[in-house]
Amino acid sequence: DSGVTQTPKHLITATGQRVTLRCSPRSGDLSVYWYQQSLDQGLQFLIQYYNGEERAKGNILERFSAQQFPDLHSELNLSSLELGDSALYFCASSGGRSSGNTIYFGEGSWLTVV
Amino acid sequence: GQNIDQPTEMTATEGAIVQINCTYQTSGFNGLFWYQQHAGEAPTFLSYNVLDGLEEKGRFSSFLSRSKGYSYLLLKELQMKDSASYLCAVRDQTGGFKTIFGAGTRLFVKA
Numbered sequence: 443d444s445g446v447t448q449t450p451k452h453l454i455t456a457t458g459q460r461v462t463l464r465c466s467p468r469s470g471d472l473s474v475y476w477y478q479q480s481l482d483q484g485l486q487f488l489i490q491y492y493n494g495e496e497r498a499k500g501n502i503l504e505r506f507s508a509q510q511f512p513d514l515h516s517e518l519n520l521s522s523l524e525l526g527d528s529a530l531y532f533c534a535s536s537g538g539r540s541s542g543n544t545i546y547f548g549e550g551s552w553l554t555v556v
Numbered sequence: 557g558q559n560i561d562q563p564t565e566m567t568a569t570e571g572a573i574v575q576i577n578c579t580y581q582t583s584g585f586n587g588l589f590w591y592q593q594h595a596g597e598a599p600t601f602l603s604y605n606v607l608d609g610l611e612e613k614g615r616f617s618s619f620l621s622r623s624k625g626y627s628y629l630l631l632k633e634l635q636m637k638d639s640a641s642y643l644c645a646v647r648d649q650t651g652g653f654k655t656i657f658g659a660g661t662r663l664f665v666k667a
Binding site: 473475483484532545548549550 | 587589596598599601606645647653654655656657658659660
């Protein structure tokens, strides 16, 4: 158990819809990252937050947005969903005393768009 | 930007040793990670190198040469459960300490 909690674990939704994925980081971690992994593909970096502020941005589509709240949990919002958005979305965290620079991953949220 | 290259697939025999190479190009290198990922599961942390040299942790060792932009992960006494993808990731301090992952090397361990 990495200590990073993601919900929901599985989600099926229709094209054009909007979903929100939720992440609670490891206790003490200030950084939260979101990654997308499509079937048999590598991990694509989407976005990183540090203590509530956006820190780095990767290949995140304009239809996607994220935020980190004062209690450090984060949400990834995916809108106007397309079939190609079907993927495993990972949240990860780092930056706490025990984590340091190491990124620890949650179990992921499986999103299927039909 | 960043560029990370590692072989797509490797096959090795149970009990043997395998070396998975990773080369990278990045403007603001700040450390290199290796992760193991079984299909459909979360990546799990294996090692972190920030200085040149070899880091050993049980059956797994990781090496880094910053001047060559090169790392390898060495797995000894291979077990069937080591069949997984191995991800090389580089931490880049340019533009906010992003950690970018390579596409991964799928390792098949055969009996």
